[in-house]
Amino acid sequence: MQKFDFLVIESDEARVDFVLSALHFLGYRPQHGAACGEVDESTHAWRAVYIGSVADAAEAERQFALLGAAASHVPVLLAGDSPWVERFSTASSPFAARMATLEFPLRYEKMAEAMRNIYARLLGGQSGALRFVGNSAPMIRVNGLIRQVAPFDSTVLVLGESGTGKEMVARAIHEHSPRRDKPFVAINCGAIPAELLESELFGHEKGSFTGAISARKGRFEMAEGGTLFLDEVGDMSLPMQVKLLRVLQERAYERVGGSKTLRCDVRIIAATHRNLEESIASDRFREDLFYRLSVFPLELPSLRERLDDLPVLIGEFNQRLARRGLGVVRFSAGAMQALRAHAWPGNVRELSNLVERMAILFPHGEVRGSDLPKKYRGQQAVDEVHGAALLALMDDELPPCETGVHPVAEALRTLPEQGLDLKDHLADIEVGLIRQALDVTGGVVAHAARLLHMQRTTLVEKLRKYGLQNSLAA
Incomplete structure (x- = not known):
């Protein structure tokens, strides 16, 4: 009961x-x-x-x-x-x-x-401080749903791709609920072998299996009065799904190897990146458990659907890095344009990792598009100009065109309507050409210097100036 x-x-x-x-x-x-x-x-x-x-x-x-x-x-x-x-x-x-x-x-x-x-x-003031980060329309909707469901004990099923922040949503719901002073306990159902998951969830008695040298509480017991977060519940085995369903229905369970029935008072929040309806159709997930968990489904948008949140997310990650003692990092307009063009298969987690990497390589500095790891640079127009200019250096001279002005030269000297920072623009071009020369020559500085028509010592100084040595080593 x-x-x-x-x-x-x-x-x-x-x-x-x-x-x-x-x-x-x-x-x-x-x-x-x-x-x-x-x-x-x-x-x-x-x-x-x-x-x-x-x-x-x-x-x-x-x-x-x-x-x-x-x-x-x-x-x-x-x-x-x-x-x-x-x-x-x-x-x-x-x-x-x-x-x-x-x-x-x-x-x-x-x-x-x-x-x-x-x-x-x-x-009071906690409500705004614990808001799930984002000002885009999809995240305004998510924040509204979090606030609506938090005061009640309804079971929540958080859906979304890997890296979208499902555990953060679960924590936000817990922190906005009347259970906020009680434990928040999380368990990844897909990371624990099926034969051990029952003991992890419900606990076990001494001697119940080999290695059980003492009695141990399970996650349900640890979360008593609070919230239990079942991450990747879609990866749970069918036998465990049956046992979880019983607990959700009766709010009672027994430890492994025990006979005493324990009552539980926990709020359940589950999450998965899988399509559970497809899993039901292929007999990998129980339909009755799905409806028990999906009292209040909450679907998180991918980062591709909320690109307007990139600046605020980067700002949030910078604050976290600063609290850890790392230097914050800025992204130039060109770098931000490249990030907007990226597919983000790892979503917000991938962005967080990228910001931390850049903060280590360029502490308290600005990251230009050419400084980003190769897969994030995209095919921006400025990169095409850099590539064409490099080809010109490799061929020593460009074939004339009908207008008498080569399109590469035209692109390099065309001023955008909004103007530009000439120093940064020229530095960006120089960094891009140096990086591409090193790529073409397999990172051999002497060969890259010859390709760029400069002394090796001059190129080494420029590598030091732009911090490219660390970047190439990363």
């Missing part, structure tokens, strides 16, 4: 039925105070209270006392015509900051909105 988490104090039987139904719909496990004689840790974990009409003041006080220590922090919903409204809403009341009134006839949408508003007030 699941633990009760929402106390309902109401004398009107018609209202009792409606309130209980609405709370069940919102994912809570409510109990009518009149039916509750005593409270125990194994059966109750109060997260909120509803107070409506009160026919017997003494009985209502008894029911309110069932909250125990939770009365000092849980949200309070009050019927607008409840005689306790004045008691809870005065400015001096300790409940004023965490209460909301509801008018009848009541709609469950209004109840959900009231709970979200209370949690937003309780979170």
Whole structure:
């Protein structure tokens, strides 16, 4: 049996039925105070209270006392015509900051909105600070969904490609929820062998298998009262899917090798990069488990769908690097253009790794397009100019064209309408030519110098000036 988490104090039987139904719909496990004689840790974990009409003041006080220590922090919903409204809403009341009134006839949408508003007030400044990074339209939508689902215990299934930040979304949901003061426990279901996953999830008793020299808690036990994040749940074996389904249905399990039934009070957030509906069709994933997990599906966009977030993401990664003692790095306009053209198969994780690599190679410096690793440079027009100019150096002279001006020379001297920084532009051209000369000659400096018609010592100085020695070695 699941633990009760929402106390309902109401004398009107018609209202009792409606309130209980609405709370069940919102994912809570409510109990009518009149039916509750005593409270125990194994059966109750109060997260909120509803107070409506009160026919017997003494009985209502008894029911309110069932909250125990939770009365000092849980949200309070009050019927607008409840005689306790004045008691809870005065400015001096300790409940004023965490209460909301509801008018009848009541709609469950209004109840959900009231709970979200209370949690937003309780979170205060944390709410904005923990926002999932991004200002693009797809991420505004994701942030909105996180805030909507966080206050409730509904199971969330986070979908998206690898590297899109599924665990970060799970953490954001946990940090915005009433469980934020309890543990957040994550487990990668695809990284643990199938024969060991059961022990990892449910724990084991001493001697239950070879090597079990002592009893051990599982992730469900560790996450008690908090949130359990099941990453890559689509990679879970079919036998384990059956066992997980039972826990989700009954909120009870046994340790491996044990016979004692343990109750659990955890919120489940699952994630996968797989298409579970295709896995169901090919009999690799149970349909009943899919519907248990997919109460609130939340799909993350790939980085390709949110390229407008590149600057803010780079800024976020720079802040993290600075906290670790690394130098921050800037990307030139040309470099940003190249990054926008990249396919980003690794999504945000790939971008994070690239920023860290560039911060190591160019600490507190600016990364130009030509400084990026080869696969990120793309086929920008400036690179084509560099390539054509290099061919000109290799051939010593260019064939004339009808206009008398070779297109390479024309491209090199055409001023963009918005103007440019001549020093940076010439340096960018020089770096690109040097890098390509080294590529053509297999990194042999003497041969590259001969190709560029300069002394070897001059090229070595330029390599040192532009930091290309470190870049080539990376």
